[in-house]
Amino acid sequence: MKPTFILIALGATLFAAGCSAGPTNSPAAMNNSTNSTMKFPLQRTEAEWRKLLTPEQYHVLREAGTERAFTGKYWNTKEPGVYRCAACGEILFKSDNKFDSGCGWPSFSEIAAQGKVITREDDSLGMKRTEVLCANCGSHLGHVFDDGPEPTGLRYCINSASIDFSDTNATASKTAEIK
Numbered sequence: 001m002k003p004t005f006i007l008i009a010l011g012a013t014l015f016a017a018g019c020s021a022g023p024t025n026s027p028a029a030m031n032n033s034t035n036s037t038m039k040f041p042l043q044r045t046e047a048e049w050r051k052l053l054t055p056e057q058y059h060v061l062r063e064a065g066t067e068r069a070f071t072g073k074y075w076n077t078k079e080p081g082v083y084r085c086a087a088c089g090e091i092l093f094k095s096d097n098k099f100d101s102g103c104g105w106p107s108f109s110e111i112a113a114q115g116k117v118i119t120r121e122d123d124s125l126g127m128k129r130t131e132v133l134c135a136n137c138g139s140h141l142g143h144v145f146d147d148g149p150e151p152t153g154l155r156y157c158i159n160s161a162s163i164d165f166s167d168t169n170a171t172a173s174k175t176a177e178i179k
């Protein structure tokens, strides 16, 4: 199923947000189970996710948590490679599209390929933001803002805890390991 409506939502909900508006932790979002409203190709129970993920990864990916700025392992990395979903192993972002936003979170101007992530409105904390989720497993990644560099003008502000880096020559896929 192609969630094309999400693309419409993305266009309608991109709001200007400065670097101060990072993916702030959101208690409200923790009450929203991503799997209760959308169906994703990869389905796991929360008990299974807890076994597969570290406590920090679980908090960010499955409870829409947010790591503190400048504390994640990838906010300043520049090595060539790809960034996979830390939950399911799908390639979501490429180093080619990573840029230094100064925000303290890994920032990408583009996704690795169309359909790799989906977005939805997030009105928590009195802010209108656009949440970014893995399209394969529904895990929370971060938020997207419209103050990124051209040509996309987008800034995908992603938690390091939500992604795993593989250098360009690596062929191992976490997907294969946990399927």
Ligand SMILES: [Zn+2]
Residues within 6 Å of the ligand: 085, 086, 087, 088, 089, 090, 134, 135, 136, 137, 138, 139
């Ligand atoms: Zn995923």
